[in-house]
Amino acid sequence: MAKIIISCAVTGAIHTPSMSEHLPITPEQIAAESIAAAEAGAAIIHLHARDPNDGRPTPDPAVFMQFLPRIKQSTDAVVNITTGGGLGMTLDERLAAPLLASPEMCSLNMGSMNFNIAPSAARVKSWKYAWEKPYLENTTNYIFRNTFQDIEQVVERLGKGHGTRFEFECYDVGHLYNLAYMRDRGVVEGPLFIQTIFGILGGLAAEHRNLMFMRETADRLFGDQYVWSVLAAGRHQMGFCTMAGIMGGNVRVGLEDSLWIGPGQQATSNAQQVAKIRRILEDVGHQIATPAEARQMLALKGGDRVAF
DSSP, X not given: OOOBOEEEEOXXXXXXXXXXXXXXXXXXXXXXXXXXHHHHTOSEXXXXXXXXXXXXXXXXXXXXXXXXXXXXXXXXXXXEEXXXXXXXXXXXXXXXXXXXXOOSEEEEEOSOEEOBOGGGGGGOSSOSSTTHHHHHHGGGGOEEOOOHHHHHHHIIIIXXXXXXXXXXXXXXXXXXXXXXXXXXXXXXXXXXXXXXXEOOBTBOOSOHHHHHHHHHHHHHHHTTSEEEEEEEOGGGHHXXXXXXXXXXXXXXXSTTTOSEEETTEEOSOHHHHHHHHHHHHHHTTOOBOOHHHHHHHHTOOXXXXXXX
């Protein structure tokens, strides 16, 4: 049985500072959380940047460059930079940091979708910064744009231009067919690292039958030319990752995806979530992949060929 890759999404662009005091915001915090997550067992670290003054998601390459070198110097983990960015960012803004950093891996969303995180605003009792509440509430009228042309641009500019490979983020079954269309046209090549995502309002609901259906569909479309991973939002995180691991899939945890470690208990760090899912997977008989093993499984170019 193949070893399981644990990815950790350290901060993201969904949660805001008022939701958790443990959400890393400054470059120093993002670097420290990334290093600790790698030491806990994460082979891949997925990264967004935030304005250190107020925690607002930012595409600024200069902010990324305040934490990327430190992470690379302190750990052998694969660095995976977002191309999803944050709400309202243009494609050029979303690509600015990865084009500068030339990472081994980037995320790539496989379709446009409604992306509604407004309900989370109702659970916040007080706000640290003025931008947070409207940022969340305005997503009732937000479309996360990822057209076929956008996807091809990312692959052309990053994949073919820099040798970067992708974490293909699939929020619904149609996104798997979008990826198959790109594969059939020769835009992308295997092995494809497919991240199936559950529990985002606008995407596929966090129901176990949906996880099974996404796996069956991916098997049918991609055969043995893909590597499967699962993430689930909020309270569904650990249950879905456990189910995926039992099925031989890879997993993603982190404070981007969930602020929780258990019912009613907020996670105090990304490393805490990594350690928990590692313990669960090892307890049911799985081995966890090292960064070197993840690079081999995903055919990555290697950490010596990045630009940070």
